[in-house]
Amino acid sequence: MASPAYTIREHRAGDMGLIINQHAILFPQQFGWEASFEADIARAAADFLDNFDPKLERTLIAESVETSKYLGSVALFKHRTKAGTAQLRFLLVDPAARGTGLGAELIDRCVRFARECGYAKIILWTFSPLEGARRLYQRAGFQLSSVTRQKEFWGVKMDFELWELALSSV
Numbered sequence: 777m778a779s780p781a782y783t784i785r786e787h788r789a790g791d792m793g794l795i796i797n798q799h800a801i802l803f804p805q806q807f808g809w810e811a812s813f814e815a816d817i818a819r820a821a822a823d824f825l826d827n828f829d830p831k832l833e834r835t836l837i838a839e840s841v842e843t844s845k846y847l848g849s850v851a852l853f854k855h856r857t858k859a860g861t862a863q864l865r866f867l868l869v870d871p872a873a874r875g876t877g878l879g880a881e882l883i884d885r886c887v888r889f890a891r892e893c894g895y896a897k898i899i900l901w902t903f904s905p906l907e908g909a910r911r912l913y914q915r916a917g918f919q920l921s922s923v924t925r926q927k928e929f930w931g932v933k934m935d936f937e938l939w940e941l942a943l944s945s946v
Contacts, residue, residue, distance in 0.1 A: 809930035
């Protein structure tokens with residue numbers, strides 16, 4: 777079996793800016809989201825950096841083995857108000873790297889880290905147009921727990937979804 781054409785590492789200085797940049801370019805291109813999406817991603821990234829707890833939180837960056845080009849990212853945040861709960865954020869896989877297993881591996885690494893940290897569950901919020909990501913979440917064992925139908929976000933009406941993954945050792 778061939779080794780993957782990417783490496784995955786933890787974030788370092790400058791990576792949150794890269795995550796903001798990639799989200800701000802790709803999501804409006806693919807889904808027609810307004811520029812206000814970039815501000816929302818920037819606020820989430822700033823919150824992560826301002827409150828970063830390396831024992832309980834992690835951001836992963838995937839890069840090409842050949843070029844070191846950004847190929848994807850994901851983060852696991854400690855939920856700010858729900859004890860024992862982590863939140864998956866910033867999942868993005870560059871279109872050129874889709875179908876390689878990278879998205880599934882990024883999610884799997886976050887789930888394993890959350891278990892090691894002793895979290896009881898992971899939650900995530902996503903949107904109906906993100907079909908590929910939603911398939912990855914489902915394959916990883918996340919279950920859709922609630923849907924807000926046809927709410928407007930970033931200039932587009934779409935369903936807002938909450939997904940959950942119980943991490944109990946039962």
